[in-house]
Amino acid sequence: MASRNARLAVIATLGGVFSGVFGVGGGVIIVPLLILWLGYGEREATGTSLAAIAVIGALAAGAHAYRGAVDVPSALLVGLPALVGVVAGTALQQRVSARAFSGVFAVLLVVAAGLLAL
């Protein structure tokens, strides 16, 4: 159990560092590590990652708001259609096989690594 909690802490720290450096939620790191290190099922990993990102995003947005770098009307304009999108995306995901998901995510990571290396 101790090693499970240690792994959770390592995943959280890696996701947090990624988030802090690049200004995104860190899901691209959290999802595959939950699958590979903690034995999560693919869908479980994405659901749990989203819960983590809601917390990470709130903390980070709070830090930015403190410095005044948040534009609420713009956040609504991009965020409201995202709510419709995320409901559709989670519904669609229930129809995708776990192995296909791993394949798609592997491609996403290679693309992301390529963008980082540029």
Added chain:
Amino acid sequence: MDAVGAAGAAAVAGVLLAGFVAGMASGLLGVGGGVLFVPALALLLGLAPIEAVGTSLLAVVPTAAVGAARQRRYGNLRLGEGLALGVLSLAGVLLGTELAHRVPERALSSVFALLMLYVAFRLARRALGRE
């Protein structure tokens, strides 16, 4: 400051579309959608980079929360560990913010790119049924 009011109809439509696509990707992949939010806010609404990041993070919160709530209904959420990940990540966020100031971004990008390639290799093996 009124970026939405100053934007043309085409830019507004583009932001709405980008938001929907980002939400879809968020639900499918379990990521926050910030990768699409940030360029949409910066390029279409003309927000400064730092403002685009902060604003994107604000939009990520309800998107991720609604996604997690939907996954809970589907039986795909370990809420306790998810919240633990979120809280434990705070140290990482502070470390990352500090690193971003002290270490060249090039070095940080390279380390994460290597980590991603390794993880992609492991996931690809899994997709092929070898793991």
